[in-house]
Every structure is written in C-alpha cells, then in structure tokens.
Amino acid sequence: MFDTEMIHLKKVNxxxxxxxxxxxxxxxxxxxxxDKALTTKEIADALGILRNNTxxxxxxxxxxxxxxxxxxxxxxYQALDVSPKEVVIQEEIVDTLxxxxxxxxxxxxxxxxxxxxxxxxxxxxxxxxxxPHGLNVLITGPTGSGKTYFANAMxxxxxxxxxxxxxxxxxxxxxxxxHNPQLLMSHLFGYVKGAFTGAQEDRDGLIQxxxxxxxxxxxxxxxxxxxxxxxxxxxxxxxxNKLGEIAKAxxxxxxxxxxxxxxxxxxxxxxxxxxxxxxIQMPKFEARTVREQLALLKRLLTLEAxxxxxxILVSEDVVKALLGSVTFGNVGQLKSNIQLVCAQGFLNxxxxxxxxxxxxxxxxxxxxxxxxxxxxxxxxxxKLSQLxxxxxxxxxxxxxxxxxxxxxxxxxxxxxEIIGNKAALLKEExxxxxxxxxxxMTDINVHLKSFYRENKISRTxxxxxxxxxxxxxxxxxxxxxxxxxxxxxxxxxxxxxxMSLHLSSFIKRVQSGKPMREVSxxxxxxxxxxxxxxxxxxxxxxxxxxxxxxxxxxxEVYYLAVLLISLNSVPKHGKVGxxxxxxxxxTATSMVQVVNELLGVDNLAAxxxxxxxxPTEALNEIIKKVVQVDRGNGVLLLVDMGSLGTFSxxxxxxxxxxxxxxDMVTTAMVLEAARKTALIDxxxxxxxxxxxDFNGYSRKPEDPSEELEDVRPRAILALCSxxxxxxxxxxxxxxxxxxxxxxxxxxxxxxxxxxxxxxxxEIAKNYRVIATTGIADPNLGVPYIxxxxxxxxxxxxxxxxxxxxxxxxxxVEKSVKPVVPEVDQAMxxxxxxxxxTFINPKKIIGVLWGYCDLLEAETDLHLSASRRLAxxxxxxxxxxxxxxxxPVTMTAEQEAEYTASVWKRAVESADDYLKEKLDLTIAPAExxxxxxxxxxxxxxx
Numbered sequence: 014m015f016d017t018e019m020i021h022l023k024k025v026n027x028x029x030x031x032x033x034x035x036x037x038x039x040x041x042x043x044x045x046x047x048d049k050a051l052t053t054k055e056i057a058d059a060l061g062i063l064r065n066n067t068x069x070x071x072x073x074x075x076x077x078x079x080x081x082x083x084x085x086x087x088x089x090y091q092a093l094d095v096s097p098k099e100v101v102i103q104e105e106i107v108d109t110l111x112x113x114x115x116x117x118x119x120x121x122x123x124x125x126x127x128x129x130x131x132x133x134x135x136x137x138x139x140x141x142x143x144x145p146h147g148l149n150v151l152i153t154g155p156t157g158s159g160k161t162y163f164a165n166a167m168x169x170x171x172x173x174x175x176x177x178x179x180x181x182x183x184x185x186x187x188x189x190x191x192h193n194p195q196l197l198m199s200h201l202f203g204y205v206k207g208a209f210t211g212a213q214e215d216r217d218g219l220i221q222x223x224x225x226x227x228x229x230x231x232x233x234x235x236x237x238x239x240x241x242x243x244x245x246x247x248x249x250x251x252x253x254n255k256l257g258e259i260a261k262a263x264x265x266x267x268x269x270x271x272x273x274x275x276x277x278x279x280x281x282x283x284x285x286x287x288x289x290x291x292x293i294q295m296p297k298f299e300a301r302t303v304r305e306q307l308a309l310l311k312r313l314l315t316l317e318a319x320x321x322x323x324x325i326l327v328s329e330d331v332v333k334a335l336l337g338s339v340t341f342g343n344v345g346q347l348k349s350n351i352q353l354v355c356a357q358g359f360l361n362x363x364x365x366x367x368x369x370x371x372x373x374x375x376x377x378x379x380x381x382x383x384x385x386x387x388x389x390x391x392x393x394x395x396k397l398s399q400l401x402x403x404x405x406x407x408x409x410x411x412x413x414x415x416x417x418x419x420x421x422x423x424x425x426x427x428x429x430e431i432i433g434n435k436a437a438l439l440k441e442e443x444x445x446x447x448x449x450x451x452x453x454m455t456d457i458n459v460h461l462k463s464f465y466r467e468n469k470i471s472r473t474x475x476x477x478x479x480x481x482x483x484x485x486x487x488x489x490x491x492x493x494x495x496x497x498x499x500x501x502x503x504x505x506x507x508x509x510x511x512m513s514l515h516l517s518s519f520i521k522r523v524q525s526g527k528p529m530r531e532v533s534x535x536x537x538x539x540x541x542x543x544x545x546x547x548x549x550x551x552x553x554x555x556x557x558x559x560x561x562x563x564x565x566x567x568x569e570v571y572y573l574a575v576l577l578i579s580l581n582s583v584p585k586h587g588k589v590g591x592x593x594x595x596x597x598x599x600t601a602t603s604m605v606q607v608v609n610e611l612l613g614v615d616n617l618a619a620x621x622x623x624x625x626x627x628p629t630e631a632l633n634e635i636i637k638k639v640v641q642v643d644r645g646n647g648v649l650l651l652v653d654m655g656s657l658g659t660f661s662x663x664x665x666x667x668x669x670x671x672x673x674x675x676d677m678v679t680t681a682m683v684l685e686a687a688r689k690t691a692l693i694d695x696x697x698x699x700x701x702x703x704x705x706d707f708n709g710y711s712r713k714p715e716d717p718s719e720e721l722e723d724v725r726p727r728a729i730l731a732l733c734s735x736x737x738x739x740x741x742x743x744x745x746x747x748x749x750x751x752x753x754x755x756x757x758x759x760x761x762x763x764x765x766x767x768x769x770x771x772x773x774x775e776i777a778k779n780y781r782v783i784a785t786t787g788i789a790d791p792n793l794g795v796p797y798i799x800x801x802x803x804x805x806x807x808x809x810x811x812x813x814x815x816x817x818x819x820x821x822x823x824x825v826e827k828s829v830k831p832v833v834p835e836v837d838q839a840m841x842x843x844x845x846x847x848x849x850t851f852i853n854p855k856k857i858i859g860v861l862w863g864y865c866d867l868l869e870a871e872t873d874l875h876l877s878a879s880r881r882l883a884x885x886x887x888x889x890x891x892x893x894x895x896x897x898x899x900p901v902t903m904t905a906e907q908e909a910e911y912t913a914s915v916w917k918r919a920v921e922s923a924d925d926y927l928k929e930k931l932d933l934t935i936a937p938a939e940x941x942x943x944x945x946x947x948x949x950x951x952x953x954x
Contacts, residue, residue, distance in 0.1 A: 036062060037070045041079055041092075050089035075402060082402070119169045124308045129301045133293045137163070140291045141171045141268075149248060149269040149288065151233070151277060154295030157345025160272040163295060164229045167270060171227065177268065179226025183219050188235040193482050197240050199256045208257025220253060224265040233271040234280035241285040244269070248288045298343040303396040306336055311407060313348050317355040318409040324368040325355065325407040330384065331371045332401055333394075337383030350380055368406075389846055485520065488560055489513040492553055500549060502577070510800035511789075514742055515576055515733065519569060520561070540574045550574035575766060576733075589690040589697045590642030593683055594620040594635055595653040597946055599886035603844065604680045607882075614687045618642045624945055625901075628656040632663060639664055639672060647671035647697030649686055649704070651678040673701040680878070727759045728780035732766055732787030740764065743786055746803060750810050759783070766791070784813070838862055841882055845889045852893050860930045861885045864923050871919035872947075887946055891939050892931070903938040911941040920944050 039060055044051055057067040071090050074080040083089045120126055120134045140148040150167070152160045161184075168182040190197035199208070203218030219228060230236075236244070247253050252264050269289075277286050298306065310332065318325050335354065339347045354371055362369035373381065387394050489512045496502035540547050550573035554565045595601040598621055605619040618638040622631045635657075639648045650672050652658050661672040675682070682704060689700045731743040740763035747761045760780065764772055769791055776782065782795055790797040798813060838858045845854035865881050868874065876884065894900060903911070911917060920943050924935040 036066065037073065040067060040070050041074055044074075044080055044090055045092040047091070050083055050091040052087045052089050054087070056090070072399070078403070119166050119173065123166060124312065125296075125301060125305045129296050129305055133163070133295065136291050136293050137167050138170065141167060141176060142174065146266065147171070147176065147268045148290050150271070151286070151289045151292045152270065152272045152295060153277060153292060154272075154274070155297055155343055156274055157343035158295040158297060159344050160295055161229075161231065162344075163293070164227075164270045164272060168227045168229075171268070177226045179223060181222075182227055182229055183223035184229045184231060185219050186231045187240070188232045189483055190240075193484070194237055194239040194243075195256065196483060197236075198243060201243070202253050202255050202263075204256035205258055208255070212257070215255070218255065220247065220265050220267060221263070223267045225267075227268045227270055230269060230271045232273060234273040234275040234277075236281075238282060241282045245282075245285050245288045298339050298347065303393055304400060307332070307397065307400055309344060310335060310347065310351070311405070313344075313351045314355070314407040315410055317351060318407050321355070321359055321369065322409055323359075323362075324409075325358070326368055326370040327405045327407065328371065328373060329401045329403055330373040331376065332405065333387050333397065334373060334376055334380050334383040336397065337385070337387030338380045339383075340386060353377065354380065482517070485513050485516050488556070489516065492556060495552065495556065496549060499552070500545070502549065511576060511733075511787075514800070515573075516557075518742070519572075523561075523563065537571065540571050540578070543574065543578050546577040547571075547574045549577055588616045588644045589646050589700055590616050590618070590639070590644055590648040591651065591683070591686050591690055592618050592620060592635060592638045592642060592648055593651045593678060594622060594631070594638075594657050595678060596622050596624060596657075597883060597887060598623060598890050599844075600653070600883045603882050603886055604678070604683045606844070607680055608683050608687050614690075616642050616644065616690055617683070617687055622657065624942055631657065632660055635660060636664055636667060639670055640668060643668075643670050647673070649690070649697065649700060650674040651683060651686060652676050653678055671697060673697055675701065675704055725779065725781040727783045728776070729759060729761050730776075730782055730785040730787070730791075730793075731761055731763045732769070732785060732789070732791060733763075740787060743800070743803070747786070747813070750813055841885050844882065844886060852889060852896065854889070857892065857931065858885075860927065861888050863930070864888060864926060867923045867926055868919055868947075871922055872916070874947075884946065887943065891935060891943070892927075892933060894939070895933050895935065900936045901938045901942065903941050907941055908937070911937065911944055914941075914944045914948075916944040916947045920947075 040056060040062070043056060043060055053064060053068050053071060056062075056071070057064040060067070071080065071082075075082050075090070080090050080092055083091065120138070123130060123134065125131075126134055137150070140150045152163055154160050165182055168177075171177045172180060185201065187197075190200060195209070199216075199218065201218045202220055203216050204212050205215050206212055230244070243253075247265075247267075248269065251266065252262075254260060254262060271289065273280065277292065298309075301309070314325055314327065331354070335347065335350055338350050342349070354376060355369070357375055357377075358369045358371040361375060387397070486509070489509055492512060493504050493508060497504055547570070550570045553573050554570050557565050557569075593601040593605050595604070601619040601621050605617050608614070608617060618641050620631075620635050620638050635650070639650070642648060648664075648670055650657075650661055650664070652660075652674060654676060658674055658676045661674040664670065664672045686700065686704055689703060729747060731740040731747065733740040733743070744761045744763050751759055751761070762776065762780070764776075766787075766789070773793070782793065784796045784798055785791055785793055786798040786803055787800065790799075803813075841861070842854040842858050845852070845858070862885070865876055865884055868884075869876055914920075917940070920940045924940060928934055
C-alpha cells in the first residue's frame with residue numbers, strides 16, 4: 014500500500030515530531046507535503062497515531078481552514094489555499110451507492126436507509142416482493158414526515174423489480190369525499206350511464222386506472238365506514254361493480270398503499286385494519302439521527318441549487334437555525350423554510366454569477382429562533398457541531414430527486430426566475446439596489462404566503478368536510494372565483510366557511526321540502542342600501558339554479574346579500590399591542606414568558622436593555638418591537654424606570670403609532686395588560702387608565718360593593734344571516750365543546766345579524782354575553798371567535814376554553830384572582846435551559862437559589878417570584894461568561910460608583926458563596942452589574 018519512500022518519511026517524521034511537534038502539527042505537515050489526497054487510515058498508519066485521534070485532529074484542521082475535506086468513500090483530506098473562514102466542502106448530497114447493491118433499487122439513495130428507515134425499507138421491500146401479488150401496506154406518521162414520498166419510492170421500486178406494469182401511482186385523497194359515499198364510490202369504482210343526474214356516459218374509476226399497479230389512498234382515516242367496507246371487499250375478492258350496476262362484473266389487479274396521520278386502531282374499522290398485514294411507521298424529524306437531518310437539509314438545498322443553477326454557500330449558524338426551526342411540520346416544514354431562505358439569499362446575490370450566500374442576519378426571526386431551540390438539546394447540538402464546517406457549499410448536481418409530482422410543498426413555478434426577471438427590469442428603470450431588494454422581497458413573501466395559504470386552506474377544509482358535502486365546497490370555490498373576477502369582492506379567509514355553511518343549510522331545506530324563509534321589510538330596506546352586494550347575490554342565485562336545476566326564491570337572494578354585506582365588513586381596529594421594556598439581560602423577557610405561558614396571547618413583545626446600551630440604541634430597538642405588535646389600535650409600553658419612560662412621544666413621532674407608557678412594571682401588571690388587551694377592538698386609552706392605578710391582584714378592595722359579581726348567566730352568541738341554519742351548526746359544535754369540558758353554566762344563543770341591535774337589549778336583560786362567533790364580527794366589545802378558528806379543532810377549542818376562564822370575572826372591576834405562579838427551582842431550570850448553552854442548570858440551581866437567599870438575609874430585602882427569577886437568569890449569564898472567558902468591563906466612574914454602593918458588601922459576600930460552591934471567581938465588573946440590578950429591580954414597589 015505504501016512505497017519505500019513513504020515508509021521512510023513516516024519514520025523520519027515520527028522521530029522528529031515526538032521531540033518538538035504537536036500531534037496536530039505532525040498531521041498538518043504530513044498532509045501538506047503529500048502530492049495526493051489521503052484517507053484518515055493512510056495518515057494514521059503513516060504517523061503511528063490512533064485512527065480516532067487522527068480523525069479528530071483532521072476535523073479541527075478543516076474547521077481552521079488549513080485542510081479541505083473531499084467527500085466520498087472513504088473521505089480524503091488535502092491542503093489547499095483557501096480562506097480559513099470559508100471552507101468549501103465538495104460533497105455529493107445523494108448517498109453513494111454501495112457496489113453490492115443494484116442501481117435499480119431506489120431505496121439505496123434514501124436518507125436513513127441504514128438507520129431510522131432501515132426497518133421501514135425492509136418492510137416495504139417485503140410487501141412489494143411477497144408472492145404472488147404482494148401485500149397491502151398502511152403507512153403511518155405525522156404530517157410532513159414523508160409518507161407520500163415513501164409511497165412513491167415503493168411504486169418506483171416495484172416498477173424496477175418488474176412486479177407491476179402500470180407506471181403511474183394513482184393517488185386518491187379520502188378526505189375529499191369523506192361524507193359522500195356515493196361520490197366516493199363513483200370516483201373509486203366508476204359509474205354507468207344514467208347512474209345519477211349528469212352521468213351521460215360510462216366512466217372508469219381510479220381502481221380501473223390503477224389496474225396492474227398501485228393505488229395510494231392518502232388520509233385513509235377520513236374514509237367513512239361505508240367507504241372502508243367497499244375497499245376491503247375489493248381487497249378480499251379483487252372484483253367490484255360500478256355505480257349504477259348490480260353485479261360485480263369487473264376485476265382489477267391492484268396493490269393498495271394507505272397512509273394516515275392517526276392511530277389506525279382508533280380511526281379505522283378493525284375489519285379494515287386486519288386486511289392490511291404490514292404497517293410502516295414513518296419517524297418524526299426529531300427522531301431522525303443528526304447525520305440524517307443534516308443530509309435531508311443538504312438534499313433539499315440541492316433542489317434549490319438546481320433551480321437557481323448556482324452554488325449555495327451556507328454558514329454554520331444558518332444550518333443550525335434551519336434544523337432547529339423544525340418544530341411541528343417535520344421534513345415538509347424544513348423544505349418550506351429552505352425555500353424562503355434561499356429566495357432571500359438569491360435576491361441579495363442576484364448580480365453574482367456563480368453563487369449565493371445565506372447569512373444568519375438575513376434570516377426571518379422565526380427561523381433565527383431555531384438556534385435557541387437547538388441549544389436546548391445539548392446532545393444534538395454537540396453532534397451537529399462535530400459534523401459541520403464553517404461554510405458549506407452546495408452545488409447543483411443536475412439530478413434533483415423528486416419522486417412525487419404532487420408534492421404539496423413543491424412550488425408550482427420557478428420563484429428564482431420571477432425574482433431575477435423583476436430585478437433586471439427594476440434595475441433598468443434606475444431603482445437603487447435597496448429599493449429593488451425591498452420591492453422584490455415583498456413579492457417573494459406574497460408568492461410564498463399565497464402558496465402556503467392555499468395549502469393551509471386545503472388542509473383546514475378537511476374540518477369543514479365534516480359539516481358540508483364536497484359538492485357544496487366546490488360550488489363555494491366557484492362563487493369565490495366569480496366574485497373575484499367580476500367585482501373584485503374582498504375574499505377573506507372566513508368566506509369559504511360562512512358561504513358553504515349557508516348554502517348547505519339552504520340546500521337541505523329545499524331537499525327536505527321545508528317552507529322558504531320570509532323576508533322582513535327591515536331586511537329589504539337594509540339590503541337596498543347595498544345595491545352592489547344585491548347584484549352579486551342575484552348572480553350567486555343564477556349559479557345555484559344552474560347547478561341544482563331548481564328555482565331559488567327571491568327571499569334567498571336577500572339573505573345571500575346580507576351574508577355578503579356581513580363578510581365585506583372590515584374590522585375597524587385590532588388589539589392593543591403591549592411592549593415590555595426593562596433594564597437587565599432577561600428581565601422583560603422573563604415577565605413576558607410567564608404571561609405567555611399563562612394566557613397564550615399573541616400581542617406581547619419584550620425588550621431587555623443591557624446596562625451598557627445607550628438610550629438612542631434602546632429607542633431604535635423599542636421602535637422595532639412597537640411596529641411588531643401594532644395591530645392598528647395603538648401600543649402600551651410598560652417600562653421599569655429611567656429613560657425608557659420618556660420614549661412614547663418619540664416613538665409616535667417616528668412611527669405614527671399611538672403609544673402610552675406606564676412605568677414600574679411588574680409581572681402582575683403585564684398579566685393584567687395581556688388580559689385587558691385580549692379583546693379585539695380593545696381601547697388604548699381605556700386600558701391605559703385602568704392599568705395606571707393597578708396595584709396587583711392581592712390588594713383588598715376599598716369598597717366591598719365594588720366586588721359584587723355580575724350574577725347573570727354567561728352566553729355565547731352564534732350569528733348568521735337568519736339565526737338559523739349556519740347558527741344552528743355553530744351551536745352544535747359549541748355545545749359539544751362545552752359538554753366535553755363539563756361547562757354547564759354557559760348558554761349558546763342563535764341570533765340573526767338582521768336586527769341584531771334590537772335583540773341585544775333583550776339578551777342583556779337575561780344573559781352576560783362573553784363571546785360571539787359566526788359569519789362576521791358584530792363588534793360588541795367582547796371577543797369574537799371566527800369560523801376559521803372554531804373549525805381548527807384543538808386550536809379553536811383552546812381559544813374558547815381560555816375565553817370561558819377569563820369571563821368568570823370579566824365584568825368584575827376589582828376581582829381578586831391570584832394567578833401569578835410561585836417561582837420554584839423547576840421553573841428556573843426551564844428558563845436557564847432555554848437561554849444558556851454552557852452551564853448545567855440542574856446542577857447549579859441549588860447554588861443560585863442559595864445565592865438569592867443569602868442576598869435576602871444580607872440586605873433584609875424580600876425577593877418577589879419574578880425578581881428572584883430575573884436575578885437567577887442574570888447569574889446564569891455571569892457564570893457562562895466566566896466559563897467562556899468573556900468578562901464584562903466597567904469604567905473608572907462605574908468602579909467608583911460600585912465602591913460607594915450600599916450593595917457592595919452583600920454582593921461580595923454572596924459572590925464568596927459562589928466561589929466556595931462552584932470554584933468560580935466573579936470579577937468586580939460583574940459584581941457592579943449585579944449591584945445595578947439590585948438598584949433597578951429590587952427597590953421597586
């Protein structure tokens with residue numbers, strides 16, 4: 014393997030290096046003097062160093078930019094003249110095929126084939142190859158985990174192995190026809206002429222199209238029992254009849270692959286499950302190995318590189334952010350995040366010929382947050398750091414692997430062509446580069462948000478399928494298209510829910526032979542004030558008559574007009590936003606996190622002002638936070654002290670956003686602000702005046718009469734055009750939620766939007782309205798739950814339950830409600846783990862707790878729950894800086910101030926305690942800032 018010269022070189026190097034060279038230097042010199050790339054084994058054998066030690070030093074040298082790594086089997090190393098900050102890794106993204114495995118096996122290129130997907134692939138192959146006709150398969154796993162991808166791979170494997178003849182994978186989404194067995198049967202099995210109105214000729218179903226191949230039943234748990242029975246009869250006998258036929262005269266040889274996100278035992282008939290012998294469980298993204306997660310990221314980046322036809326340079330922090338940003342959507346979420354980041358990078362580097370660069374600072378905040386998510390998993394972060402280089406270069410490989418033409422995360426257009434063309438056009442018009450970037454980035458967000466919103470709507474429609482037929486949903490979409498094309502009518506996300514439910518109620522009334530609703534004079538008068546909406550309602554009437562072939566009464570036109578008028582009403586205001594700003598590294602953040610955990614609100618933001626930051630810097634950062642939480646109804650700024658309390662006028666001047674400031678902020682105050690601003694249309698001035706005199710939840714009322722509760726029973730209003738139909742469906746959903754939660758003191762009232770104001774007086778005599786839901790927000794000053802939120806399953810249920818809890822004392826001005834939790838060591842550990850990487854909170858929490866106890870004893874101060882937590886978080890930062898050798902500094906003036914501080918003796922005593930327990934020496938500058946924290950945080954009333 015080595016020639017005589019190589020052996021001689023080994024001997025000479027070994028003798029000299031043992032005397033005056035480190036192991037790393039020996040390896041660097043050896044590789045640098047070689048005229049070829051060397052493997053780890055060759056280097057280890059030549060130098061007489063253990064292989065694992067050699068590998069460790071080689072990776073360090075690569076990170077330092079002194080060597081470069083050449084991917085392959087085995088990996089090789091060589092010296093190149095490259096920048097130490099930008100090491101390029103020439104890496105083939107698709108796994109190399111082992112020589113022993115045939116090229117026809119698609120699974121050999123699948124990431125995870127030797128680890129997290131090893132068993133799944135063996136199951137898939139066994140199912141495909143099992144004689145004589147294979148076995149039916151059920152693939153389970155969470156959304157975005159790759160079930161459709163895996164089904165496509167199985168189909169390609171079967172085709173290559175010659176066990177099927179049909180080249181097409183036939184896909185059927187069971188959710189589309191979940192509550193219409195007749196339509197389900199016609200699509201799956203076909204129909205004969207005359208089987209139903211509109212059946213003008215015989216037509217084959219998907220079963221026949223899949224003959225000789227594979228039928229993929231996606232979301233199979235959405236099949237009703239009748240549909241499951243149809244399928245398992247076909248599985249048993251291989252024969253079927255078309256809709257309209259009596260005898261089962263047709264035969265097809267079809268293999269079935271089913272997929273579901275649910276537990277098969279609870280969502281499918283046992284008789285159906287028994288007929289599927291192989292169940293394949295796809296893992297979550299977090300269950301994949303770190304090496305696999307990185308490989309998936311690289312493969313998805315290669316897809317983008319192929320589209321752009323440029324190299325993509327990805328920094329180490331960007332890789333960590335992208336992998337850490339996968340919190341709920343598995344590989345699908347990773348793919349959509351990569352597309353957005355690459356689009357941004359492409360825009361920033363559109364003039365560069367051969368590469369784009371992805372930098373951490375350019376990432377959206379939700380993706381940047383991935384780094385902190387990743388930091389909470391120390392083992393994963395450590396492993397990933399070992400695998401990463403400072404900069405990865407992803408090259409187009411010309412053969413991006415896309416197994417499915419129907420990938421729900423695949424953009425239907427080349428976004429980069431759109432960006433490039435628009436950039437060139439704007440540049441020709443003489444626009445500055447910053448203006449071009451802002452213009453096109455807006456365009457990117459519009460395209461991507463539009464695309465993913467469409468996917469989101471298609472997913473939330475599954476919930477609507479439980480209430481209305483697919484046929485009505487499709488008609489609603491046609492109406493939406495007509496309104497958009499002919500009038501530019503604003504279509505909100507609530508439209509599809511409101512219109513489809515209204516039509517469903519009307520059609521069922523017609524089909525049941527019930528009399529049509531009468532039109533009141535008030536309704537006619539109101540609608541005449543909206544002639545455009547009335548005209549559109551008449552066009553919808555024409556579409557209904559054409560579709561259903563019966564006459565629609567004039568009264569329905571008016572009710573349709575009322576619905577359009579209601580849906581066209583744009584809310585006047587949003588919530589009041591809240592920004593919490595305080596001195597210290599984590600003070601404001603800690604308060605906001607406590608409140609978010611309790612209430613789950615979305616209008617809070619925190620700003621932590623370090624003691625070194627200038628007021629000008631703080632003002633600019635707070636402006637960003639104000640803009641972030643502004644919903645069009647002003648922002649409440651809660652501050653602790655000092656210059657922060659003077660910013661409201663300057664913020665309004667710079668942003669045109671009305672801002673009111675309250676100082677001496679506490680966690681209880683933030684909690685109360687969040688509760689009072691949870692209402693849509695909450696008023697800034699009103700909230701400000703109520704909070705200005707707020708002294709916490711534990712004070713006794715001055716006048717006992719102020720604490721009298723409203724004894725009227727609570728009620729939720731379900732609104733629609735008539736108070737019937739849609740409102741009754743909403744009432745049914747709400748009644749089920751209330752029953753599940755054992756809530757028996759809340760009534761659901763169905764109310765018509767027509768003449769609502771006249772009805773409210775009567776309702777108010779008997780009920781206390783705590784929320785409304787329905788086709789549109791009536792702006793009654795109580796929370797409104799949209800139909801979209803209500804149909805989101807657990808999300809809508811959680812929102813309703815939160816409102817029920819809040820409403821127990823909603824009208825009590827001076828209620829006593831001790832809701833702030835007592836901070837304990839477990840809570841402190843959770844916060845420390847989230848924010849710090851290099852300390853072990855579980856091991857040091859006892860010491861930090863003792864530190865706080867000692868400070869209380871030395872100073873006669875009492876630390877409240879939130880202030881103890883703030884001090885512990887600050888101490889976590891102090892210890893981490895000591896461990897990293899990154900101390901803070903103080904000026905001569907600050908040193909003099911600390912010398913005269915009343916806290917100096919107590920802080921030094923507490924720091925001696927830290928030194929004794931942790932063998933750490935705290936610098937005087939750190940002691941100064943702890944004393945400042947006592948000044949700003951512990952002396953507040």
